[in-house]
Each structure stands twice: as C-alpha cells, then as structure tokens.
Amino acid sequence: MKMLINVAETVVTDALRGMAAAHPELVVDVENRVIARRDAPVEGKVALVSGGGSGHEPLHGGFVGHGMLSAACPGEVFTSPVPDQMVRAAAAVDSGAGVLFVVKNYTGDVLNFDMAAELAEDEGIQVAKVLVNDDVAVTDSLYTAGRRGTGATLFVEKIAGAAAEEGQPLERVEAIARQVNANTRSFGVALSACATPAKGSPTFDLPPGELELGVGIHGEPGRERRAMMTSGEIADFSVDAVLEDLQPTGPVLVLVNGMGATPLLELYGFNAEVQRVLTERGVAAARTLVGNYVTSLDMAGASVTLCQVDEELLRLWDAPVSTAGLRWGM
Amino acid sequence: MLDADFFRRWLTAATAAVDREAARLTELDSPIGDADHGSNLQRGFVAVSAVLEKEAPATPGGVLTLAGRQLISTVGGASGPLYGTLLRRTGKALGDAPEVSEAELAAALRTGVDAVMTLGGAAPGDKTMIDALVPAVDALGTSFDAAATAAEQGALATTPMQARKGRASYLGERSIGHQDPGATSSALLIGALAEAARDE
Numbered sequence: 001m002k003m004l005i006n007v008a009e010t011v012v013t014d015a016l017r018g019m020a021a022a023h024p025e026l027v028v029d030v031e032n033r034v035i036a037r038r039d040a041p042v043e044g045k046v047a048l049v050s051g052g053g054s055g056h057e058p059l060h061g062g063f064v065g066h067g068m069l070s071a072a073c074p075g076e077v078f079t080s081p082v083p084d085q086m087v088r089a090a091a092a093v094d095s096g097a098g099v100l101f102v103v104k105n106y107t108g109d110v111l112n113f114d115m116a117a118e119l120a121e122d123e124g125i126q127v128a129k130v131l132v133n134d135d136v137a138v139t140d141s142l143y144t145a146g147r148r149g150t151g152a153t154l155f156v157e158k159i160a161g162a163a164a165e166e167g168q169p170l171e172r173v174e175a176i177a178r179q180v181n182a183n184t185r186s187f188g189v190a191l192s193a194c195a196t197p198a199k200g201s202p203t204f205d206l207p208p209g210e211l212e213l214g215v216g217i218h219g220e221p222g223r224e225r226r227a228m229m230t231s232g233e234i235a236d237f238s239v240d241a242v243l244e245d246l247q248p249t250g251p252v253l254v255l256v257n258g259m260g261a262t263p264l265l266e267l268y269g270f271n272a273e274v275q276r277v278l279t280e281r282g283v284a285a286a287r288t289l290v291g292n293y294v295t296s297l298d299m300a301g302a303s304v305t306l307c308q309v310d311e312e313l314l315r316l317w318d319a320p321v322s323t324a325g326l327r328w329g330m
Numbered sequence: 331m332l333d334a335d336f337f338r339r340w341l342t343a344a345t346a347a348v349d350r351e352a353a354r355l356t357e358l359d360s361p362i363g364d365a366d367h368g369s370n371l372q373r374g375f376v377a378v379s380a381v382l383e384k385e386a387p388a389t390p391g392g393v394l395t396l397a398g399r400q401l402i403s404t405v406g407g408a409s410g411p412l413y414g415t416l417l418r419r420t421g422k423a424l425g426d427a428p429e430v431s432e433a434e435l436a437a438a439l440r441t442g443v444d445a446v447m448t449l450g451g452a453a454p455g456d457k458t459m460i461d462a463l464v465p466a467v468d469a470l471g472t473s474f475d476a477a478a479t480a481a482e483q484g485a486l487a488t489t490p491m492q493a494r495k496g497r498a499s500y501l502g503e504r505s506i507g508h509q510d511p512g513a514t515s516s517a518l519l520i521g522a523l524a525e526a527a528r529d530e
Contacts, residue, residue: 008369053364053407076373078364079407107496108407111449115402115411137500144499198369203360216500218364223502 001195001202008197012054012074019061023324026064027092033081034089035061036071041095046164046173047071049089050102050157052109053078055196055297056217058325059153065323066330068161069102077196077297078218080108086116090125098126098170100177102156104149105133106218128170130177132156134186134305136245137214137223148216151255151294151305152184155317158326162319176316180307187214187241188303189234190259194219194296213237217259217296217303231266235273238304243281248308251286253317254278255305260295262302267291270302286314293325331429336526337393338382343522345375351518358511362498367409367511374405374413390430394421408496409512412446412459413519419445436470443467450495457491457498457505459512466520478517478524485513 005011013030020028027036041047050060051073060072070093075081090099099120103113110131117127134152138144160177168176190212193202196219203219206212211234214223229237246252256271258264271290278285286309294303309317320329348355348371355368378397387393398418402410420442424430430438443463452458462484469480488510496512498505 075406076370077366079366079370079405082403082406082410084403106408107450108410111408111411112406139502144502145495145497148500196365199356199360199365203365218497220362220364220497221501221504 001200003195003197003200005197008200011197012076015054015057016074019324026324029088032088033085034071034073034092035064036089036092037064037066040070040093042070043095044097044167045095046097046168046170047090047093047095047099048102048157048161048164048173049073049086049093049099050153051075051081051086051089052104052106053080053218056295058292059294060157062325063154063157063323065321067165067319067321068157068323068326077198080106080112083112083116083119086113087119087123090116090120090127091123094125098128100160100164100170100173101127101129102153102160102177103129103131104153105131105146106148107145126170128174130156130160130174130181132181134181134184135216136185136187136241137216150188150217151186151257151303152181152307154255154293154326155184155253155305155307156180158321159313159316161321162316165319176313180313183246183309183313184305184307185242185246186303186305187238188216188222188259188301189213189238190215190222190299190301191228192261192300194260194299196297211301214241215301217294219296219299231270232273232276235270235277235304239274239277239281242304242306243283246306246308248283248306250308250310251284251314252278253307253309254285254288255293256288256290257294257303257305258292259299259301259303260292261298261300264291267302274304287317331431332390332435333429334386334388334390334393337390338386339529340523340526341375341378341382341393341397343525344519345379347518347522348372348375348515355511355515358509358514362493362501362505362508363511364497366407367515370405370407370409371413371515374401374410377404389424389426389428390435391421391424391426394418394424397421408450409515412450412512415449416442416446416463433471436467439470440467452495455491456495457488457493457510457513458495459510459516461485461488461491461510462513462516462520466516474524474527478521481517481520485509485517488513
C-alpha cells in the first residue's frame with residue numbers, strides 16, 4: 001500500500017518536525033515527543049495533558065493551545081506513549097496549580113498514565129486523572145477491558161480546557177471532565193480497514209459490499225459486519241445505538257467525526273441524516289461539529305458522538321479556543 | 331548457579347527471537363489487535379540490549395531490573411508496562427545476590443508473573459500473556475526446556491479462547507480462533523531462557 005512516508009520507523013518524528021514548522025505557537029520537542037503551548041506554564045492555571053497513540057490526528061497534538069490542552073504526548077502509531085513522555089509533558093506545563101491527565105480507556109494508555117501519575121507526584125506535581133470511556137459498541141462488563149474512549153475525548157478536552165482557562169481549580173476541572181464523559185456516548189462504523197505504517201497493508205479484510213458496525217479507532221474490527229447500508233440507514237443505526245444508552249433529557253452537542261479517509265462531502269451528507277434522526281427522536285442538537293477530529297489513519301467511515309449539555313457545559317463549549325485542529329471565538 | 335552473564339545472554343537471545351519473529355507477532359496482532367505488537371517489542375528489546383551493553387550490572391537482579399525499566403521507557407502500549415513489570419519485579423525478587431539458583435529464579439519469576447496479573451487484572455483463560463507465563467513458571471521446577479514447551483503450548487491454547495482483557499476483548503466472540511500475540515511473545519521470552527540455559 002502506497003504511503004506518503006520515508007520509512008515506517010520515523011513516521012511520528014517526521015510528522016512532529018512538520019508540525020513544529022507549521023505551528024510556531026507550539027513548542028514541539030521532537031526528540032522527547034512532547035507538544036506544548038509556547039506560553040505554558042500559565043500562572044495559576046490548571047494544566048491539561050493528554051496523549052495516546054499517533055494515527056488519530058488532529059487528536060491530541062492538534063488540540064494543544066488556548067482553551068484546550070496544555071501539552072500532548074504522541075506515542076508510536078496506535079501505541080500509547082511511555083510514562084517518561086507524560087511526566088516530561090506535565091513538568092513542562094505545570095504552574096503549581098496541578099495537572100489533569102485525560103486518558104482514553106485502553107489498557108496501554110491506562111497503565112502508562114498510572115505509572116506517570118506516580119512519577120509526577122514524586123516530583124511534586126499534583127495530578128488528577130479522567131478516564132474517557134464513551135463507546136457504546138463495547139459491553140462494559142467483567143468480560144472486556146471496559147468501554148473504549150473515542151469521540152468523547154474531544155468534548156472532554158474542549159470543555160475541561162475552557163474551565164481551566166477560566167482559572168477554575170484542579171478538583172473543579174476534574175469534576176467537569178468527569179461530567180462531560182459521563183454525559184457522552186459514541187458509535188462508529190468502518191467502510192474500510194486502515195493500514196498501519198508498520199504493517200503496510202489493511203489490518204483486516206473488509207470486502208467492498210460490507211461494512212463494520214461498532215468500531216473503535218485502532219483499525220480493529222467492530223461489533224458486527226453487515227451488507228453495505230445507505231448514509232441514512234447508517235445514521236439510524238448509529239444514533240439509535242447511542243440514544244439507547246445515553247437517553248438524553250436535554251439538548252446535545254453533536255460530533256460527526258470522520259475516520260480519516262471519508263471526504264467532507266460524505267460527512268456533511270451523513271450529518272444531514274444524523275440531524276434527521278435526532279429530530280425524529282425528539283433530541284435537540286445544541287451545536288454540531290463535522291470533520292476529521294478523532295481519526296484512525298486512513299480508515300473510511302465515521303462516528304457519531306452525542307454529549308448532553310446543561311447551560312454551564314454549553315457555555316464552556318462556546319468559549320474561545322485556538323489550536324491547530326479546533327479554533328473559534330478568537 | 332546462574333550469574334549476571336546468564337541473564338544478559340537470556341535477554342540477548344530474547345532480543346534475537348523478537349527480532350526474528352516481529353513480523354509474525356504483528357501479523358497475529360492484526361486481526362484482533364492493532365497490528366503493532368512485533369514492532370513495539372522489537373523497539374524495546376533492541377533498547378534493552380543496547381543499555382545492557384553500555385551498563386553491565388553485576389548481579390542477576392540488576393540486569394533484570396534495568397531491562398524492565400528500559401522496556402517501560404521505550405515500548406509504550408500495554409506491552410511496555412506489562413513486560414517491564416515482569417522483568418523488574420522478577421529482578422527485585424532476586425535481590426543483590428551475585429548468583430542465583432534455578433529454584434530461586436523460578437520463585438522470583440512467579441513473583442514477576444503475579445505482579446503482571448495484578449497490574450493488568452488478567453487471570454489464566456483471559457487470552458493474554460498470562461496463559462503462556464503461568465504454565466511456564468509451573469514447569470520451571472522441572473527444567474528450562476519443560477518451561478519453554480509449556481509456554482509454547484500455553485500460547486497455542488489461547489486460540490479457541492474469547493479475550494477478556496486488552497484490545498482483543500473489544501471484539502467479544504470475534505476474538506475466538508486467533509492465537510494471542512502477547513502469549514506468543516511470552517513463549518518467545520521463555521524459549522530464549524531455555525536457549526540461554528543450553529549455552530551454559
């Protein structure tokens with residue numbers, strides 16, 4: 001499979017070099033793999049640090065900036081970063097007001113962030129953690145590692161980031177992050193598998209006439225495989241899967257997210273169907289975001305994430321943000 | 331008795347085995363995981379071999395704890411903390427002794443495997459590295475070769491299991507029918523131990 005790369009081994013560092021060149025407002029430590037706000041640490045402000053495997057861009061490096069993350073640490077493709085990176089990121093952005101780690105629920109991310117939290121506390125950094133686990137495709141039972149963290153990560157990072165920007169204390173920023181996660185659910189579909197640079201070919205075989213329902217963001221197959229459906233049918237299935245679990249009693253934020261290889265033409269068309277289903281189910285969309293935000297390399301497909309909001313969360317969502325991947329109000 | 335040199339040879343043999351089998355590990359990881367197990371472990375063990383060449387701890391415990399720390403700092407994912415903890419905790423259990431007996435190694439390795447089970451929350455039958463490591467430790471009382479065989483059989487036995495831990499668990503029943511990549515790499519690690527013992 002053709003890829004615009006040099007060799008698989010340098011994919012992440014090459015991308016970081018390019019990111020540094022494009023974004024002088026960021027400090028990109030290519031060697032240690034930490035992306036931080038140039039103005040950090042901001043006096044009196046709680047710092048937000050997130051990270052995870054590469055291949056989900058703009059998540060997380062693209063969300064570093066005013067109103068969102070203070071720093072991000074990208075791991076190898078689909079592999080969580082190591083504790084050293086997380087501690088380095090925390091130390092670079094902590095102003096003394098503490099650091100919130102935003103962790104997606106994957107075994108590797110959880111274990112490495114747990115180790116990093118211990119090490120950071122040894123260095124005198126106050127650390128809180130929020131675990132993002134929004135994917136309704138995974139049964140949360142004794143027999144899995146729990147729900148995956150997917151699209152909700154963007155809502156958590158944006159809304160908690162706005163709270164931190166306002167100068168709210170660590171325990172409050174953490175509580176808001178937990179509230180956002182608890183109020184958010186996602187469901188994703190794949191029209192094609194993705195190809196990792198290390199493997200160079202699709203991670204699973206998906207014939208042209210079929211799709212995978214209930215996928216995560218690591219190229220793993222989903223909950224079930226079916227014959228290809230129309231955009232409207234996929235919207236019915238996805239939104240219903242989310243609503244069955246979330247059962248919102250108020251307005252929601254909507255994220256219609258591309259997996260990396262689905263054009264905006266298709267995503268906007270899909271969003272029209274998502275909005276139709278929401279209207280039919282009596283759910284009000286307070287705000288809608290459409291685009292490639294939490295991607296899975298070159299996978300074709302989309303996910304729907306809904307977050308029930310109150311006035312406070314909506315106000316924080318609307319607050320100004322200025323990052324490489326998300327920007328409004330300033 | 332086993333000295334620091336024996337443990338360095340074990341890790342050198344493990345590096346070679348992971349290097350040789352990296353593509354197969356990644357292939358096993360692709361239908362049920364995220365297709366990076368081989369390349370991740372390869373990066374970690376190459377770093378382990380490099381650090382052991384630079385610093386040469388004088389004790390078996392020193393070799394294993396250094397190797398474990400190196401894996402945690404270079405691998406990432408779940409494999410880094412899990413394999414790192416396995417070696418680090420085994421090393422710590424061996425203490426400062428300049429030489430250890432096979433029985434002491436068996437006991438220390440059991441401590442390491444227990445620490446991995448605690449960290450990852452996995453038990454035998456969950457379709458993880460534990461399914462190769464537990465039978466290996468049980469058989470280590472007999473011989474290194476018996477441990478290697480038991481680990482290999484343990485890895486093969488994961489094929490019909492449904493995963494309950496790690497990324498494969500997200501697939502539910504669809505994880506059945508695939509050999510677990512983590513159990514497979516664990517069998518390589520124990521195989522390398524037997525290899526180091528044969529070179530004694």
